[in-house]
Amino acid sequence: AVAVPPPASADDGGHGVQVSSVRGPDPEAAAASGIPVRRFTLTARTATVALASGQRIQAWTFDGRVPGPALEVTQGDLVVVTLRNADIAAGVTLHWHGYDVPVGEDGVAGMTQDAVRPGESFEYRFRADRAGTYWYHTHEASDRAVRLGLYGTLVVRPRAAADGVDLTLPLHTFGTALAVGDRDQPTTHAVAPGTPVRLRVINTDDGPHRLTLTGPFRLVAVDGTDLNGPGVLERVAVRLPAGARVDVAVTAGAAPVTLHVDDGRATVRLAPAADTPAPPVDTAAWPTLDQTRYGTPAPTPFDAHSRFDRRFTMVLDRGVALADGLPKYAFTVNGRAYPYVTTQTVREGDLVHLTVVNRSRDTHPMHLHGHHVLALRHNGRPFTGSPLWMDTFDVQPGEVWEVGLRADNPGVWMNHCHNLKHAAKGMAVHLAYA
Ligand code: C2O
Ligand code: CU
8 A cells, every 4th residue: 555656756766666655744743733843954965074093084974974963862753854965976865774664764765765966855754653773874876875974873762761871882894994983993981880871882884793891781672672681691792783783781880891893893991980991801702692692582473383474585695697687796685686586575464474595605684674573583493582673684604584574564665685785786675565
């Protein structure tokens, strides 16, 4: 039940698909009915940006900054964002990564809207009824444009604000430097002993990062969704797939707590005083966090044994496939490259089962727009611990993931690898409502 789109302009991205028009709420009507409206304007433009180390980068920015402005709203707000494009010749959009917006707000150039050209603008609007950690980025020429800086963070805070310190930490690689926000060198946050701290770590890169902490922590949320009953973890590493987010809770003690990314390529210290040195850590021997330690079980609306209305298999590989009308070396889904991959067609209300098989030698962080999927099985083994709802999950070489979702957000959606170089070379498919 996708409404008829308004007349499309000539540029539909070349793939001949133009949906849209399931739009978010009208801001005037929302304001009249007492819904708080939060307005932002983001202007995309080229700029030279100095990182904390002094390194200067030629960036594509929102508002001249990398990352773009941190958008922070409260659960229940209507978020209205006007995107302007000053001089990004490739065109630009805003995709709300992990936030399940109506399809007309999803920001997929050539599909849900045309890319915004220099001098043009587009207004996005969606109700932020779901608290959590998300991010935004352009979805036009995104393999290049996100790397160059067209991204930022989106945090929806719960109505009842938690005590303590809340830090949003987007990770991004600039050349050889791994930056946390705009800090490409170790940072220290002065935190009084006993203060609860929530770290919202966001991977805006094309590959995974490895997170370790020097003290006990709890993994409290994955991809914007709280885990159920997370226990205290110690000496375990957390894998953060490209595009994914984890929220980690720590309590600053008398000793500083340090977050290491990739065993020290980037560090964030929470210290009672800014000059307390971090203790040396041997992270090499730490085991990877096993999914069975993701909290405790809780009821879910469906599980691996439910009767699914549709089942799709996605075999991920590399090889020669038709792309742009020519055979090319491509990243493929079921032997084909986007847009020639057979669409996954569903009906509203369907319970959908996806099996994702990786036959290639590369890791593929798979990202479905507009929906969260529930992890069902990994290499045939059922998930235990907390229900795990994800929008982006790593499928490593040889792995088989089974996930489920409820088709509850009509439209045509991208389901693609968030190694954006892979996506640009074909690893994408549409999930479309009939
Ligand atoms: Cu964050 Cu289609 O992407
Ligand atoms: Cu990939």
